[in-house]
Amino acid sequence: MSTGQSAATGAPLLEASGIVKSYGHVEALRGADFTVHAGEVVALIGDNGAGKSTLTKILSGVQRPDGGTIRLDGVPVAFDRVEQAREAGIETVHQDLALCAQLTPAANFFLGREVLRGGLLGRLGFLDHKAMRDRARAECERLGIRLKSDTVPVSTLSGGQRQGVAVARAVTWARRVVFMDEPTAALGVVQTGRVLDLIRRVRDTGVAVVLISHNMQDVKAVSDRIEVLRLGARVARFDTARVSMEELVAAMTGATSEAMTDAMATAAEEATGEPPRAAGPTRTDTPTRADGPPRADGPTRADGSTRVDGAGRDERGAAAREEER
Ligand SMILES: Nc1ncnc2c1ncn2[C@@H]1O[C@H](COP(=O)(O)OP(=O)(O)OP(=O)(O)O)[C@@H](O)[C@H]1O
Ligand SMILES: [Mg+2]
Numbered sequence: 001m002s003t004g005q006s007a008a009t010g011a012p013l014l015e016a017s018g019i020v021k022s023y024g025h026v027e028a029l030r031g032a033d034f035t036v037h038a039g040e041v042v043a044l045i046g047d048n049g050a051g052k053s054t055l056t057k058i059l060s061g062v063q064r065p066d067g068g069t070i071r072l073d074g075v076p077v078a079f080d081r082v083e084q085a086r087e088a089g090i091e092t093v094h095q096d097l098a099l100c101a102q103l104t105p106a107a108n109f110f111l112g113r114e115v116l117r118g119g120l121l122g123r124l125g126f127l128d129h130k131a132m133r134d135r136a137r138a139e140c141e142r143l144g145i146r147l148k149s150d151t152v153p154v155s156t157l158s159g160g161q162r163q164g165v166a167v168a169r170a171v172t173w174a175r176r177v178v179f180m181d182e183p184t185a186a187l188g189v190v191q192t193g194r195v196l197d198l199i200r201r202v203r204d205t206g207v208a209v210v211l212i213s214h215n216m217q218d219v220k221a222v223s224d225r226i227e228v229l230r231l232g233a234r235v236a237r238f239d240t241a242r243v244s245m246e247e248l249v250a251a252m253t254g255a256t257s258e259a260m261t262d263a264m265a266t267a268a269e270e271a272t273g274e275p276p277r278a279a280g281p282t283r284t285d286t287p288t289r290a291d292g293p294p295r296a297d298g299p300t301r302a303d304g305s306t307r308v309d310g311a312g313r314d315e316r317g318a319a320a321r322e323e324e325r
Helices: 052-059 082-087 105-109 119-123 129-142 159-173 189-204 216-222 245-253 255-272 312-324
Strands: 014-023 026-036 041-045 067-072 075-077 090-093 177-181 208-212 225-230 233-239
Touching: 014 052, 026 041, 026 052, 026 067, 026 225, 041 052, 041 189, 041 216, 052 177, 052 208, 082 090, 090 159, 105 129, 105 159, 129 159, 159 177, 159 189, 177 189, 189 208, 189 216, 208 216, 216 245, 225 245, 233 245, 245 255
Parallel strands: 026 233, 041 208, 041 225, 090 177, 177 208
Antiparallel strands: 014 026, 014 067, 067 075, 225 233
């Protein structure tokens, strides 16, 4: 059984570098990086509009990036269609669930993967509806989602039931990576707990799980690592066991970096007796940690142009010292 901690030391399973995506004038992703290893749960967090869903759509073949590189097992890949990502073993629970409202749960479950009946009927293209219904029902029940009827369309299900169908479908088919964009947003306490258990079980089979959530308790409870998106770029990476809630919030909001910028400016002023020069474009976007152990790997500047290793604070201190000379 692999664990996130040990697996994360190997080569990345899926790696995105410098992903750029604009919608008209809106720059949703501005050189975003992302990394996930086999057998780990990575939480992808950030404020509303940070670009989490956009990155998820790009990494699961729903949308094409304007720029950047995606590597799967170190090999550059370009997903033009969802099917290509699926063939590569990547499944996704989208924030809007992406279910076909007029189809039954089982039909959604097996869309594009229909089970044929045995023998001649199967060779003639007849589907095994019962097998598909039974499987879909069983997978949903594992999550505590009870469907009153197998024959009604998904549009008649409750929000929580729909979410359960989407989660169950994704984990059933995922072989390499499963993205879950707010998978518990509509779920009750019991079902949420089951989804978190399921995430751990999926992780323990060696599949990478990417959890996108605004619920920091869930993130802390289930993830091995956390990557933070802010304003369309990755600004911090943390080992979950070694990061505080305050540090996460600070990285998401940029609060710490602003505080650090102020502190550095004051320190520079004290050292030189001169007012500090104007801050560069990335200053407020660069995450820092006020204290705690250094990260396993460093934060990335918001413009994606330079990666700093180790604690970002030290790098920036060096930059500030350079400016003073
Ligand atoms: N199809 C689209 N057309 C125009 N703008 C879009 C589109 N999709 C996303 N955006 C914009 O891109 C930015 C990033 O959106 P995205 O949905 O990726 O954020 P998010 O981090 O998932 O936010 P949330 O936590 O609210 O789900 C936002 O400013 C959003 O308005
Ligand atoms: Mg989103």
